[in-house]
Amino acid sequence: MVNLMRYRAEAVYREVSDAGPGSGVTGREADERYSPIDILHDIGASVVFMGDVAEQLLGDSPVWDRVGVVRYPTRRSFIEMQQREDFREKHLHKEAGMAETIVAGCLPIDPPAGHLGEVAWDDVEYPPSDGDGPLMVIHVLRFAEGDAEADMAAYQTAAFAVASAHGARISGWFGVEGTIIGDGRRWDQVRFNLFPSRAAFMSVLADPSRLEAQRAHREVSIADTYTLLVRPAVDSLAASIQSA
Structure with a gap:
């Protein structure tokens, strides 16, 4: 799964209580809170690439901030992950932090x-x-x-x-x-x-x-x-x- 990410300057949570302690959380900080490494490990998946974009030579918009790649053992494992309650609890941080994203299978x-x-x-x-x-x-x-x-x-x-x-x-x-x-x-x-x-x-x-x-x-x-x-x-x- 390849993920291109553009962050909001400030994260936007549906509920104020979802933001947790502190205020003025940036989109990047919200994405760091998301980081479902333990869940990926449980289903046999792993982050195999992650890095910040230093330059964007082609493609005007959006201007991407980060690229990540997660290797899943099967298509089913990705689908089943979406149904986990612990994943949903973490994913609200992802939603709050992203201005735009591409997730490509x-x-x-x-x-x-x-x-x-x-x-x-x-x-x-x-x-x-x-x-x-x-x-x-x-x-x-x-x-x-x-x-x-x-x-x-x-x-x-x-x-x-x-x-x-x-x-x-x-x-x-x-x-x-x-x-x-x-x-x-x-x-x-x-x-x-x-x-x-x-x-x-x-x-x-x-x-x-x-x-x-x-x-x-x-x-x-x-x-x-x-x-x-x-x-x-x-x-x-x-x-x-x-x-x-």
Whole structure:
């Protein structure tokens, strides 16, 4: 389950008593109160990715604050969780804190064969450092009609050739089964690509051959998208897919 979150400046509770002690709770603070880690553990689910959005390169609105991914053992476990009284008690904090959200039910898909992940980060031009650590680049995609698949494949061939030299890795690509909460838009895929640093990603972004492929193939293949740069606070995404 992939969750994009935009917080209210101040949480809005249906009942004043629901806010608990203190006043002026921010949306982010309300979401921290929600945090159903114990419930997820009970049903065999786990948070496999969490991070705050550092930059939003594509997609004007909403401007997202955080991205999370929860791995559930089955679809049924997610549905049954919604019926638990302890979950409902926690979820009121989530509702109070969120200005907007997308919750998308997803399954892992096999990325195209390529050479990403073959270059060690110690050997790249821009390795991770204390001031510029690993960066997850998240693409939320709805494809255009027509030849989108062929165009995206052509773009990926060019982009992979550049990104591989800079240490890029695919942490996980997901097909969207359905949007459980959203604004009515349909989405096709969510992609998580990990770079050793922001400098490494920006070098790929500025590469002339990649830019040419973007103009010729990527832009025409996509009907709607967000591109989010996220500094991971929790990241076991790749391992969770490999162990599935």
